[in-house]
Amino acid sequence: MPTPKTAIVTGANRGLGLEIARQLVREGVRVVMGSRDPVKGERACAGLKAGELAVSHALDVSDTRSVQRFVAFVEKSFGPPAILVNNAGTYPESREARVTDTKTSVWRETFETNLFGAVRMCREVVPLMQRVAYGRIVNLSSGLGQLSKMGEGSPAYRVSKAALNALTVTLAAEVKGQGILVNAMSPGWVRTDMGGEEAPRGVEEGADTAVWLALLPSSGPTGQFFRDRKPIPW
Numbered sequence: 001m002p003t004p005k006t007a008i009v010t011g012a013n014r015g016l017g018l019e020i021a022r023q024l025v026r027e028g029v030r031v032v033m034g035s036r037d038p039v040k041g042e043r044a045c046a047g048l049k050a051g052e053l054a055v056s057h058a059l060d061v062s063d064t065r066s067v068q069r070f071v072a073f074v075e076k077s078f079g080p081p082a083i084l085v086n087n088a089g090t091y092p093e094s095r096e097a098r099v100t101d102t103k104t105s106v107w108r109e110t111f112e113t114n115l116f117g118a119v120r121m122c123r124e125v126v127p128l129m130q131r132v133a134y135g136r137i138v139n140l141s142s143g144l145g146q147l148s149k150m151g152e153g154s155p156a157y158r159v160s161k162a163a164l165n166a167l168t169v170t171l172a173a174e175v176k177g178q179g180i181l182v183n184a185m186s187p188g189w190v191r192t193d194m195g196g197e198e199a200p201r202g203v204e205e206g207a208d209t210a211v212w213l214a215l216l217p218s219s220g221p222t223g224q225f226f227r228d229r230k231p232i233p234w
Helices: 015-026 038-048 064-078 104-114 116-132 155-174 203-214
Strands: 006-009 030-035 054-058 083-086 135-140 180-185 225-227
Touching: 006 015, 006 064, 015 030, 015 038, 015 083, 015 203, 030 038, 030 064, 038 054, 054 064, 064 116, 083 116, 083 203, 104 116, 104 155, 116 135, 116 155, 116 180, 135 155, 135 203, 155 180, 180 203, 203 225
Parallel strands: 006 030, 006 083, 030 054, 083 135, 135 180, 180 225
Antiparallel strands: none
16 A cells, blocks of 8 residues: 655644645545644544544644644654645734734734744745655635735735745745645635634635645646636736
């Protein structure tokens, strides 16, 4: 029996992260589920009933040492990961927030997770992918981060996701031709703790494109932004 690919999914104890983990396991991928709360992470992992294909481990993407410990655990246990899904995110402001009334602390909190969390993960994981000349990196972005449709409201969240999109393009260019594909995706407005009950899309629909990007063939796209498996403007 072939050894399964190993995927890292950050923020995997609930919502989109948990659903992405569920769908990857269904495809025969081993998933290491990163969760800031180890108890909630273990509970979510057990709920998948995936046996050895799902493992939970403590991870706080805003903490460099936590990221290093997490990636070291993955490498020691399973070897270089084939897939990194940067799903962990935060939205600590209201949709009515404005640039002029958003505290610097909110900007910092948002960027620490939404941008720098992904930077920390990529910094540790990409060298492992380069070692085996294979990798798929999926950054969970948002339509609110599209410069082509940028508007008012939720400024820290919007700008953090626009920055994540820029990171996607930059990293994709850096690793081009090395067997590593890097893309961003927008799940749309999804019914999660972050999205709220009024959101029109379910987690299954929201997670689908992330899983598709995680399993791209070598001829697949890189440095692009997707929604519902179709490219969208930055």
